[in-house]
Amino acid sequence: MCELLAMSANVPTDIVFSFTGLAERGGVTGPHVDGWGITFYEGKGSRTFKDASPSSQSHIAQLIKSYPIKSEVVVSHIRQANRGCVSLENTHPFTRELWGRYWTYAHNGQLSDYEDKFIVSRFQSVGDTDSELAFCWIMEQVLSEFGDKAPADMKPVFVFIASLADEIRALGVFNMILSDGNYLMCYCTNNLSYITRRAPFGEAKLIDTDVVIDFKKETTPNDVVTVIATRPLTDNEQWQVLTSGEWKLFALGELVNG
């Protein structure tokens, strides 16, 4: 199993607090020691920090915890390898360009008997994980369904992706985060929760390490920030727990479907 973390916000927001909790699960409070990665969108651009070493020991994870990159959309993953060896090319998140946007994806779970289903040519895997191949297959289906240009309304694209995710879920556990930089989608098989924070902001206390934050001091009254994680990161707030086959779409921190 791996851990997923994602954020959608209406103002550039740093994810240091949540990442600090997640990173502990990479070798301290969790067994996820086979690498980690985090993608920050800043406008249309994105940058991904990755390391094949455990997040709790990584120099680069230290940087992320100490250097607050402000972003509207974040996708992060820490890995415990099941399919595919421990290597940089197998480290999530994965990114591909479609329609002049970077699409970023991370997966928690394990799939079986997928080789005959995931036939791709336009988007090919670089590594050898079930996760990356599923992503390439999704992108290939989206291109084939909607063509070379992005539709004016992107919501039907995510409805279509949810239907693909239903098919993939038939092959195993598929908890997924996907973003095109504007929208943030999550799809649940058995392990996804989210919380939307807005005024009045309060204190939050991490489960995985002894850190408390007072969001009142870090925010303005108009901020809306949604955080998604495989398991809740704080123990004094009410997280929404998704059920099998459920998916959510967020933009600028707000839920825009479901």
Next chain:
Amino acid sequence: MCELLAMSANVPTDIVFSFTGLAERGGVTGPHVDGWGITFYEGKGSRTFKDASPSSQSHIAQLIKSYPIKSEVVVSHIRQANRGCVSLENTHPFTRELWGRYWTYAHNGQLSDYEDKFIVSRFQSVGDTDSELAFCWIMEQVLSEFGDKAPADMKPVFVFIASLADEIRALGVFNMILSDGNYLMCYCTNNLSYITRRAPFGEAKLIDTDVVIDFKKETTPNDVVTVIATRPLTDNEQWQVLTSGEWKLFALGELVNG
């Protein structure tokens, strides 16, 4: 104008020394203050560190200088914006996947009247630079020439890319670095030099900052390391200066064409 830096080596090698010199040109000894980026290949995987702030002040550049990532192929760029605003999406290097490999590209120079030439659909620009669009066009032509699967012999692909670069050079200044993770190609209009270091290794002294390295202490006798830069980074070694239209292809540190 921007600065390019790249490396091809037969063993995983860190580029801290050369990057330290290059980073000074981002705001200290050079005017290139509009962001920087560096891509490291490790096996088939790659990771890119980018920042839209000057390399001489960047927290992340500090990390790269202090944390030696060992890599067989590196592509780096510091930017002084001419076309396209200063933003993360316009920061080089750019990466796209083709044939199950990550292709990484950086450009120095400026192009004109390119809009009618660079028609793309399969690979689209995310930002609005001439550089990224030229890259997308190159990738699109390569796909169209060689099809969905990588040829067994990759050298004809780079010969073809050099012919595309000749066409692009007709539109302005096109100094380019391109890699698929195995091969490292450079193409010159007016500003590219390289050096291949091998035993017996000696001392090298950076031009841009007061740093001397004794490569004898950092290497083994079998190491072969080629470094490419827009302008030589050291002043006590003999760099090879490329002429207009000249290009070189390296693999595992060795020149394999030209």
